[in-house]
Amino acid sequence: MNGPLEGPGNNAGDTPRTAPQDTTESNREPPRNGSRQRRRDRGSRITQSDFRAAFGAAQLAMAIVDRDGRVVTANRALGTLLGTSPESLTSATVSDLTGLGGDDPMRRRYHETLLGRGGRMTCTRRLKHTDGHTLWAEVTVTPTEREGEALLAVTDISEHRDLQERLRHLEMHDPVTKLPNRTLFFERLATALAETATGRIGVCYLDLDGFKAVNDTHGHRVGDELLNAVAQRLRLCSQDHEHSGDGGGQGHLVARLGGDEFVILVENSTGTEQLSGLAQAVTLALQPPFELAGQRMAVSASVGVVEREAEGTTPTELMQAADTTLYWAKADGRARWTLFDPERNAHRMTRQALSSALRGAVERGEFLLEYQPIVGFDDDGLRGVEALVRWQHPQFGVLPPNRFVGLAEENGAIVPLGRWVLEESCRQARRWMRERPDVPLFVSVNVAVRQVWDADLVADVARVLEETGLPADRLQLELTESAVMGSAGRPLQALQALSGMGVRIAIDDFGTGYSNLAYLSRLPVRVLKLDGMFVRGFRAARHQNPADETIVTALVQLAHQLGLTVTAECVEGPAQAERLRRIGCDTGQGWHYAKPMAARRVSALLAVQPAPPEHPAPPGPEAP
DSSP, rough: OOOOTTTTTTSTTTTGGGHHHHEEEEESSSHHHHHHHHHHHOOOOOOHHHHHHHHHHSSSSEEEEETTSSSSOHHHHHHHHHHEEEEEEETOOOOHHHHOOOOOOOOHHHHHHTTTTOEEEEEEEEOOTTTEEEEEEEEEEEEEEEETTTEEEEEOOOOHHHHHHHHHHHHHHHHHTOOOOHHHHHHHHHHHHHOOOOOOOEEEEEEEEEEHHHHHHHHHHHHHHHHHHHHHHHHHHHHHHIIIIIISSSEEEEEEEEEEEEEEEEOOOOHHHHHHHHHHHHHHHOOSSSEEEEEEEEEEEEEEEEEEEEETTOOHHHHHHHHHHHHHHHTTTSSEEEOHHHHHHHHHHHHHHHHHHHHHHHHHHHHHEEEEEEEETOOEEEEEEEEEEEEEEEETEEEGGGGGGHHHHHEEEEHHHHHHHHHHHHHHHHHHHHHHHOOOOOOEEEOOHHHHHHSSSSHHHHHHHHHHHHOGEEEEEEEEEEHHTTTTTTHHHHHHHOOOTEEEEEEEEETTTTTOOOTTTTSSEEEHHHOOOHTTTOOOOOGGOOHHHHHHHHHHHHHHTTTTTTEOOOOOSSHHHHHHHTTOOOOEEETTTTBBOOHHHHHHHHHEEEEEEOOOOOOOOOOO
């Protein structure tokens, strides 16, 4: 019987049973590892092959670039987009193809992406095709998993960009004239001011004279045709001005701001002569009539011209100055151009400052009164005083009435100001009455038309007279001739009520307006104050105008026939005073007698004033 350790010749079929098992157990892992690696290699080859196939067939233009921005490989779509073969793009730089890098603002971010330190970046670039045309593209650079490589993707957005530009053009241009509109003009102006740091810039801002009449008469369609025709002339005029050698080397922008307002922007201006020449050319270009709708239509233009240093100037400041200058051109007579005048503008700004401060000035007590004596021609005795308001402005000093009364009438501040003048004058007149009760001194207060319309003047006067205790016949109210002569309704009722109270009513500056003495007979007027223009002709023999004396004599005689007294203003010398006395004027005021003075000086004059004799009433109309 054989044992377990029998030799190889015995039971040969059983011997390999153990040995293969040992061999299999000891060698199983190496074949498994090799198979996995082979599968990985085969998968990698398949992946790379698939990627190359997909990369080459992709409709999206792409390229693999290295960390230096050089093309490693490009696909067919990129070659087609640029008009070349993909192979010819190898080794080209992204900067050559797209402009990325160099001085591009995104250069740093682009290089960070190439080095794998930044995420994906996208920008818009204008690319050049080999046939010479250009196209707009969206360029994207994305890091890949392979170190030192990035994927460049280029998308043609030319159609989208063209659509955007067409929409922007419609948005930025006037549909009637096809000129740049307000939005584009101010965008261009802002850019020009920012980029012209050391140069000058100018505008001609114009408005059509007479366009509204054409639009209203012929309708908006013809009005639009006229605007379009004007725009064409302006465009040609601007081009001719540029080509004449006066254009400063930069294109002029002609824009329509709206309505019948146009503007011409001159960048890098060579000076006011250039702008003035352009404005003159514009006014001349618009003079010939326009042939529209079978009719000849004429319009002109008023032009405001502004030229200044670009540095430190804002679009708003420049156009505000242009608007102001255009207003001057229209105020000066239209159909003309006017150059910006800093002094004139300073005066306008002062007017605005004064106007805005007027109401508060009354509340702050910034006003004072001075009084100019009114003297009798027969004995040079003091008969009354005219109250003249002054503004003690904290910035501009003491201002006379002609600097602010007109503004106060415009903005309504004349009502509270006039009420203050009335109250202060009556209080002071009552003081003088207590000082010299034997001298029947009256105080004369100027009243604006707006005070009669906007305020209850009758009630104010009644209240003030009662509060101060001043007799009504010691108060005289002066209104301008044009205001009194046109009185009707409420103003006339107010004058009649005041006269009924005993208040004296005087017409100031008589002789410059209606001069309708027949109308005077129906008004409650007691005094005429002759305008100074008549009296000035009496100053010296060599300057005398015989007509002045004839007119004044006739006015005085007619006034007396109507029961009125006459006061001559602006009496500046003894010769004038003597002639006015001879003519028959009752009273006078002016520098010959005294300048406007403080109340205390009037008190001093009253102190030495002799008691007046009884004066008969001025002659009235004879009884029938």
